[in-house]
Amino acid sequence: MTPPAAATCPGIIIEGLTLRFGERTIFEGLNLEITGGQFVALLGTSGVGKSSLLKIVAGLSKPSAGTVRASDGRPLQGRIAYMGQTDLLYPWLTVQQNVMLGTRLRGEKPDVERAMHLLKRVGLAERAKALPMELSGGMKQRTAIARTLYENRPIVLMDEPFSALDTFTRARIQELAAELLVDRTALLITHDPFEACRLGHHLVALAGHPAVLGAPILVPGQPPRAPDDPHLLETQGHLMRVLTELETE
Numbered sequence: 001m002t003p004p005a006a007a008t009c010p011g012i013i014i015e016g017l018t019l020r021f022g023e024r025t026i027f028e029g030l031n032l033e034i035t036g037g038q039f040v041a042l043l044g045t046s047g048v049g050k051s052s053l054l055k056i057v058a059g060l061s062k063p064s065a066g067t068v069r070a071s072d073g074r075p076l077q078g079r080i081a082y083m084g085q086t087d088l089l090y091p092w093l094t095v096q097q098n099v100m101l102g103t104r105l106r107g108e109k110p111d112v113e114r115a116m117h118l119l120k121r122v123g124l125a126e127r128a129k130a131l132p133m134e135l136s137g138g139m140k141q142r143t144a145i146a147r148t149l150y151e152n153r154p155i156v157l158m159d160e161p162f163s164a165l166d167t168f169t170r171a172r173i174q175e176l177a178a179e180l181l182v183d184r185t186a187l188l189i190t191h192d193p194f195e196a197c198r199l200g201h202h203l204v205a206l207a208g209h210p211a212v213l214g215a216p217i218l219v220p221g222q223p224p225r226a227p228d229d230p231h232l233l234e235t236q237g238h239l240m241r242v243l244t245e246l247e248t249e
């Protein structure tokens with residue numbers, strides 16, 4: 001699988017993004033610039049608006065105000081792989097067919113070799129012919145991760161992609177994602193400060209009512225960081241303090 005060159009991975013520029021549902025303002029005037037090729041982890045309490053923000057960036061829903069654009073000035077459409085909180089596997093397709101779904105829907109030739117390579121990497125090669133109903137929750141999530149990585153897009157958006165995985169599988173799949181997404185532009189939602197500090201170049205917190213984005217926090221060193229990496233441990237402590245302060249403001 002040939003990754004797009006770093007120079008071809010555009011950054012994402014979010015300006016003045018506001019979302020309202022009726023009288024309720026979920027977030028207001030969000031500004032964020034994600035440099036091309038950077039991995040950014042987005043954190044925040046449940047219900048603060050993270051998934052809504054990701055869906056807007058993915059082009060799946062519209063903001064009440066503000067814009068999202070690519071740093072190279074070209075359209076974002078067709079350059080984003082999005083993995084939502086629900087796995088959205090087609091129940092009548094096998095695991096392998098679900099991984100190659102994008103190519104099928106676009107009428108392109110499916111790349112069976114790449115699908116099998118990814119299924120092997122997420123530990124599901126033996127289950128390639130299984131139907132989703134035969135899988136555990138974690139296996140379905142790993143199938144959805146394989147499908148997202150199969151898409152081979154320069155921008156990858158993932159909403160709690162590892163939430164259903166046990167600790168050890170989670171660590172392994174995090175490393176795989178970091179390896180395969182190197183030089184891509186990635187925005188990942190997670191509830192886990194450890195995961196954020198393991199994978200992110202920068203961390204961003206969404207907090208408050210209406211929610212606003214905190215200043216991006218730089219994690220020194222290159223992801224994926226070892227679990228005992230001093231940069232990871234130090235930033236994790238800092239992040240916990242920032243998140244607690246933001247929530248009590």
Ligand SMILES: Nc1ncnc2c1ncn2[C@@H]1O[C@H](COP(=O)(O)OP(=O)(O)OP(=O)(O)O)[C@@H](O)[C@H]1O
Nearest residue numbers: 021026044045046047048049050051052053085191
């Ligand atoms: N279509 C909708 N209509 C009305 N309210 C909505 C809609 N979608 C989301 N909301 C509300 O917007 C707020 C933010 O929801 P969102 O799913 O973005 O939060 P989140 O931070 O991703 O939460 P979680 O971490 O629990 O997934 C919530 O209060 C939710 O009820």
